[in-house]
Amino acid sequence: xxxxxLLPAFFLLALYSCIERQNFDQYDDLEIVPTIEAxxxxxxxxxxLLNEIPGQNFYSQDFNFDGFSVDAFSDRVLDGFIFYExxxxxxxxxEATVExxxxxxxxxxxxxxxxxxxxxxxxxxxxxxxxxxSIEIIKNTxxxxxxxxxxxxxxxxxxxxxxxxxxxxxxKFRLRLK
Amino acid sequence: xxxxxxxxxxxxxxxxxVTAQNKQILYDFTEIPQxxxxxPGMSTDxxxxxxxxxxxxxxxxxxxxxxxxxxxxxxDGVDFNVKVRERAIYGMNTRDELSGTYQVELLNGGFRxxxxxxxxxxxxxxxxxxxxxxxxxxxxxxFEGNADQLGRKxxxxxxxxxxxMLNVFHFGINKRIDGALTLGGRAKIYSSxxxxxxxxxxxxxxxxxxxxxxxxxxxxxxxxxxxxxxNEIEDAxxxxxxxxxxxxxxxxxxxxxxxxxxxxxxxYKLNKQTVITGxxxxxxxxxxxxxxxxxxxxxxxxxxxxxxxxxxxxSNSNDDFWQNLVDEVDALVPHGTNDKSYIxxxxxxxxxxxRYNWGEPSNGNMDCDCNYMVSKRRDNxxxxxxxxxxxxxxxxxxxxxAALTAFYxxxxxxxxxxxxxxxxxxxxxSNIGLGLNLQAGPVNIYVMADNLLAYKNLADSHYSxxxxxxxxxxxxxx
Numbered sequence: 001x002x003x004x005x006l007l008p009a010f011f012l013l014a015l016y017s018c019i020e021r022q023n024f025d026q027y028d029d030l031e032i033v034p035t036i037e038a039x040x041x042x043x044x045x046x047x048x049l050l051n052e053i054p055g056q057n058f059y060s061q062d063f064n065f066d067g068f069s070v071d072a073f074s075d076r077v078l079d080g081f082i083f084y085e086x087x088x089x090x091x092x093x094x095e096a097t098v099e100x101x102x103x104x105x106x107x108x109x110x111x112x113x114x115x116x117x118x119x120x121x122x123x124x125x126x127x128x129x130x131x132x133x134s135i136e137i138i139k140n141t142x143x144x145x146x147x148x149x150x151x152x153x154x155x156x157x158x159x160x161x162x163x164x165x166x167x168x169x170x171x172k173f174r175l176r177l178k
Numbered sequence: 179x180x181x182x183x184x185x186x187x188x189x190x191x192x193x194x195x196v197t198a199q200n201k202q203i204l205y206d207f208t209e210i211p212q213x214x215x216x217x218p219g220m221s222t223d224x225x226x227x228x229x230x231x232x233x234x235x236x237x238x239x240x241x242x243x244x245x246x247x248x249x250x251x252x253x254d255g256v257d258f259n260v261k262v263r264e265r266a267i268y269g270m271n272t273r274d275e276l277s278g279t280y281q282v283e284l285l286n287g288g289f290r291x292x293x294x295x296x297x298x299x300x301x302x303x304x305x306x307x308x309x310x311x312x313x314x315x316x317x318x319x320x321f322e323g324n325a326d327q328l329g330r331k332x333x334x335x336x337x338x339x340x341x342x343m344l345n346v347f348h349f350g351i352n353k354r355i356d357g358a359l360t361l362g363g364r365a366k367i368y369s370s371x372x373x374x375x376x377x378x379x380x381x382x383x384x385x386x387x388x389x390x391x392x393x394x395x396x397x398x399x400x401x402x403x404x405x406x407x408x409n410e411i412e413d414a415x416x417x418x419x420x421x422x423x424x425x426x427x428x429x430x431x432x433x434x435x436x437x438x439x440x441x442x443x444x445x446y447k448l449n450k451q452t453v454i455t456g457x458x459x460x461x462x463x464x465x466x467x468x469x470x471x472x473x474x475x476x477x478x479x480x481x482x483x484x485x486x487x488x489x490x491x492x493s494n495s496n497d498d499f500w501q502n503l504v505d506e507v508d509a510l511v512p513h514g515t516n517d518k519s520y521i522x523x524x525x526x527x528x529x530x531x532x533r534y535n536w537g538e539p540s541n542g543n544m545d546c547d548c549n550y551m552v553s554k555r556r557d558n559x560x561x562x563x564x565x566x567x568x569x570x571x572x573x574x575x576x577x578x579x580a581a582l583t584a585f586y587x588x589x590x591x592x593x594x595x596x597x598x599x600x601x602x603x604x605x606x607x608s609n610i611g612l613g614l615n616l617q618a619g620p621v622n623i624y625v626m627a628d629n630l631l632a633y634k635n636l637a638d639s640h641y642s643x644x645x646x647x648x649x650x651x652x653x654x655x656x
Contacts, residue, residue, distance in 0.1 A: 020635045022251040026258040034323030039391035039483030049489050061491075063484055064500045083392060170392040170483070172325050 030178055033078065037172040040065070040082070043146060047090035047163040051154045058094070060147040062101070069103070073175070074139040079130020080173030086123040087166040088115045092152035094165060099145040100137055107145075109137040115165070118158050130174075138173070200570045201237065202583040202599050203613035203626040204645060206445075206455050206531050208560070209595050210615055210624050211288060211649050214299050216529060217457040218350045218362030219443030222288075222297050223653060227622070229286035230648040235303065237281045239628070239643035243604045244274030244312060248638035267321055270312045272336050273576060273604070277309030283647070284345075295354040299364075302348075304430065307525060308341030311576060324385045324395070334381040334399055338575045340522075342373035344464070345430040350441070360445040362457075368437035368464050368524070371429040372407030375522055377575040381478075391482035397511055398478035404520055405473075406435055406466035429468070437464030439524055451535045451561065460524040467519040479510035528571040533587075537562030562589050568599075579604065593617045599628075605641040606632070613645075622649040 041063065050058055068074060086096065093116055100109040115123060129135050146167070157163070206220060207213045211227040212235040214220050229235060249265045250258070286301035315332040324332070350364030381399035388394040407429060414421040428434070439462020445455045484499045539559045564587035571580045581603035589595045594616055601609040606629055613626035625646045632639030 018634065019637045020248060021253050022247060022637050023253040024251055026251060029258040030262060031259055032321055034319070034321060035325035036323040037325040037385065037393060038395050038481070039388055039393045041484045041486070042388075042391040042482060043486045043488075044390070045488035059488070061486070061495060063486075064498045065484070066500055085392060168388075168390075168392050175323075177320065 032177040033174055035174045037170060040169040040171050043167040045165050047158055050090060050092050050150050054154055056149045058148045058150040062143055062145045065144045068138050068141040076175040077135060077138060078174045078176055079135055080171060082127045083170045084125040085168040086113055086115055088120055089118045089158055089160045090163040090165055091117050091156040091158040092150050093117045094151055095149040097147045100141040101143045101145055102140045103142040108140055117152060118160055200581050202568055202570060202601050203597055203611045205529055205568055207597055207613060212647050217443040217455055218352055218364040218441050219360050219445050221360050221445045222352055224288060225652045226289040227649050227651040229283055231285055233648045234286045235283035235647040237645040239278050242276045242640060244270035246638045246640055267317050272312055272314050274312040275309055279307040281305045297352040299350045302345060304345050306343045310339040313337050328386055331382040331384045334401060335379045337379050338377050340375035340377055340575060342370055344368050344370040358447040362443045364441035366439040366462060368439060369430055369432050370435040370464050371426050372411060374405040376403040388482040394480050394482045396480040399475045399511060401475045403473040406470045407468055409471050410469045434468050435464050435466045438462055453533045456530040459527040461526050462524050463521050465521050470517045470519055472516050472518060475511060475513040477511035479507045481507060526573045531566055531568040533564045533566035535561035535564045560589060609641060620650050620652060622651045
């Protein structure tokens, strides 16, 4: 008699089990979009060097920079910013130019900076890509060219300690991983 | 090939979404021969038994401690990204796990020796076991990135996982010492098809304000993923998936990594009606030397982008500053692979129980001994009722993990026994299980299911398990 009660109870348990409706298509809606940031380029020169190099063309260098063109980045980047910060404690007025070059060496973006002689406040600039300039610039950048013109003289010396021109930059970008 | 990969992926996911091996319903269910597998020192009264190959013992257990399928995929109108963020990314912690095991007995048998106090058992079973803890900081880094998180250390030690598939060949002895004490031991040979583990990772990734430049990204890593047997499987899947069954079969039958282990157990009657038991399972290791591939990353580096400091940089103005930076990081944080053999230990399990029995014994007329249902063992009186508690502990990468169980066992004559359990562990505090053992003549069938309250919506269950088996049992005849 007991068995007649217990065995049907197991079957009832089996019938009792159920699964509420699930919608696995929701996975398609999943968005994984992290924002990453890192430094790009740091450049510094003492005022002594500015005085040692005659003429305006103080410095020009083309830096290979594969960080933007690597597939893992360029295929996924949505938008972002590049931050520049220039600190000038020298007595020189200067002009800096940052150019983004593609693989063929063509300039695809240019940013000018006019730098007053010391004492001057920190020069900061934020350039938007994707929401401002085209994100394609970033995707196609293969190298960065930095040029600095000395618009001042070659003999004055700043009265600030350890006078330097310092260029700092970093990037902050959103990537679509899914 | 695609089907083969899906099969392998299914195995990984299957193991990852099944949970720890607590067989609390089966434990000390003395009517069932497979209970000997989790306590070789169980009190037995079989004359012999033979499991029906492949179906004598099948167990699957499924669950996750932090999240259910329903939490994410319920058709509730909540944005899926919000659910992932709130319930998974930030809702789970690093002790939450997706883990588990399955076992399928290929062969199982047992017989009583000439000395009736000795019972021998032997067999082969296939087992898969895997665990993955929630890699929280990796997930946050993937979903949020490192931006605007100055000073936050992403812990690379959050990656902890291991898994394996193996065959176990075993031979056990169960010996009645006296009327009160039964001891048992089981020797095991492991034959592993593959395994992987990454359990001792350390380090962090952090973004701070730079010393020179605006930001400094620092990585301090000591990471390792050890694997054995996976590459040939991957090759077979890529090139000719028909090779896979042969490859796995060969490895599972002594053609792969081998290891040794033991199980120990006892049953002791404190008095006529009170019994304590204990067992220690899979105290063993496997030596991995087949198709080994270990991945390592070790070192630390801080990067502030390309740094050009004049006038020093004039001397190397033709250098590729970017490549120099990449090379420098590679040198400071070398990563690579090696094929060094290694030893790994099996997840050891510990069971203990205390049981109080009462009620009319089911084999009251011991002197009868007139059919296969009646034990010859005078000390093996089976009371109609048993109540007690059990403890289960398993050794896991983040330390021991325990479960406590209260149970009630009821025997209905000689043909039917039921055991119901209430278990609390990290997966559930409302886990009620039920096991049924049916003896139809010499045929023994058992069915067990766990976390029954969750059956009203299985998708919302953190844990569920199912076990069944079919045996032929004899208690001996005159």
